[in-house]
Amino acid sequence: MKKLWGGRFQKTPEKWVDEFGASIHFDKTLVKEDILGSLAHLAMLRKCEILSKEEAERIKQGLESLLQKAKKNELVFSIDHEDIHLNLEKMLIDEIGPIGGKLHTARSRNDQVATDMHLYLKHHTEHIIELITAFQNTLVEKAEHHIETILPGYTHLQRAQPISFAHHLLAYFWMMERDKQRYSDALKRINQSPLGCGALAGTTFPIDRQYSAKQLGFDSIYENSLDGVSDRDFILEFLSVSSILMMHLSRFSEEIILWCSQEFKFVELDDTYATGSSMMPQKKNPDMAELVRGKTGRVYGSLMGLLTIMKGLPLAYNKDLQEDKEGMFDTVKTVQGCLEIFTGMISTMTVNSNEMKKATQHDFSNATELADYLAKKGMPFREAHEVVGKLVYTCIEKGIFLSDLPLEEYKKMSKQFAEDVYIVLDPKHAVEKRMSEGGTGFKKVTEALQNAKQHLNNF
Numbered sequence: 001m002k003k004l005w006g007g008r009f010q011k012t013p014e015k016w017v018d019e020f021g022a023s024i025h026f027d028k029t030l031v032k033e034d035i036l037g038s039l040a041h042l043a044m045l046r047k048c049e050i051l052s053k054e055e056a057e058r059i060k061q062g063l064e065s066l067l068q069k070a071k072k073n074e075l076v077f078s079i080d081h082e083d084i085h086l087n088l089e090k091m092l093i094d095e096i097g098p099i100g101g102k103l104h105t106a107r108s109r110n111d112q113v114a115t116d117m118h119l120y121l122k123h124h125t126e127h128i129i130e131l132i133t134a135f136q137n138t139l140v141e142k143a144e145h146h147i148e149t150i151l152p153g154y155t156h157l158q159r160a161q162p163i164s165f166a167h168h169l170l171a172y173f174w175m176m177e178r179d180k181q182r183y184s185d186a187l188k189r190i191n192q193s194p195l196g197c198g199a200l201a202g203t204t205f206p207i208d209r210q211y212s213a214k215q216l217g218f219d220s221i222y223e224n225s226l227d228g229v230s231d232r233d234f235i236l237e238f239l240s241v242s243s244i245l246m247m248h249l250s251r252f253s254e255e256i257i258l259w260c261s262q263e264f265k266f267v268e269l270d271d272t273y274a275t276g277s278s279m280m281p282q283k284k285n286p287d288m289a290e291l292v293r294g295k296t297g298r299v300y301g302s303l304m305g306l307l308t309i310m311k312g313l314p315l316a317y318n319k320d321l322q323e324d325k326e327g328m329f330d331t332v333k334t335v336q337g338c339l340e341i342f343t344g345m346i347s348t349m350t351v352n353s354n355e356m357k358k359a360t361q362h363d364f365s366n367a368t369e370l371a372d373y374l375a376k377k378g379m380p381f382r383e384a385h386e387v388v389g390k391l392v393y394t395c396i397e398k399g400i401f402l403s404d405l406p407l408e409e410y411k412k413m414s415k416q417f418a419e420d421v422y423i424v425l426d427p428k429h430a431v432e433k434r435m436s437e438g439g440t441g442f443k444k445v446t447e448a449l450q451n452a453k454q455h456l457n458n459f
Helices: 017-021 024-047 053-071 084-096 100-103 109-144 164-191 208-214 224-232 233-260 286-312 319-347 355-360 367-376 379-397 407-413 421-425 427-432 443-458
Strands: 150-155 158-164
Touching: 024 053, 024 084, 024 109, 024 208, 024 319, 053 084, 053 100, 053 164, 084 100, 084 109, 109 164, 109 224, 109 286, 109 319, 109 443, 150 355, 150 427, 158 427, 164 208, 164 233, 208 233, 208 443, 233 286, 233 319, 286 319, 355 427, 367 379, 367 421, 379 407, 421 427
Parallel strands: none
Antiparallel strands: 150 158
């Protein structure tokens, strides 16, 4: 079959070579963006009187017809035409005749594909920001019901200090807030138009790049044509931001998986977000959380893959850049799916408050409160730390906890201990008194919730 670029060639590639070089099986994802980019380019060609009114109107009708067919999934693509651009150009010519070939005036597939990807990421990044916001709303709603629900806080996966469960959930709210800010900032680079950069050096036609950029909703244009067609750092930035987001979701997944276990029993997932075992009837596996944790590796892989592709490419366009799309498409799909799963999983999750409370009553996570108690009475903290450490050891030897230790034993270690020591040891009291900025005290958590809501209202 004759290629649209084949004038210089005497032979056509063998079928298997065509199949190896073709990208249509994945870049057909860009069909709507490619048509929208063509409509903007067409409007600019008409404005600059490069095409006549009649020519522009006929081509516009053809493109709009293709767009409607695309929305109905009625377009049939062929590897004989390699990619989405040549497939659509062939369809346009078939639809309206040779005049369809005039659409490619003053542009190259190089700036065309870059424009498509900018448009694609623009739309999907905006949607991801909306999904993050929906997830944040879910976190706030769940946290509001658990301000005074107490669970052990951990360091090194060892019980450390009791905290409010709402405080724990809000930690992820603020991670998501930073992720949202990173996506919003990335949009500044995504919202640039490479259309009109040509193959690498611009064009001799009197085009208006600012006009076509405005038609597509871009904020600015690439200032350098070489940069415009060879830049993929806007995709790298998107993949990097997505990797950070997925890391946050993966950490949360790990905690949910632990909390669901018989050893913790802190939460139970709705049946929608769990599966059973084909052999063991009693099993309820947190598979959706595990999948999110696993899919994080896919996003990391896409980032590393594109970084590796880009690291040795000279300016401007190289065929290697065909490999920039599948990882981008997969990351968009993965991130959107994971956010939707998490929003549903957390909103329907049952919190076992009694199990959480019980865990704080049968450990030594109140030891720091005891050291602070002595420090407030004038004992140097380092000395108080040692005293409490010895008391903990005494309890371990006796098989009891600090709240079980008689007052006489406390007084043996320091005369500063009094009856009020048992109030200090109460986990709820320990949490309530942590009133430093950003702390887990109930009043501070309530304030933090209001602050979180304000951030959501300002979005």
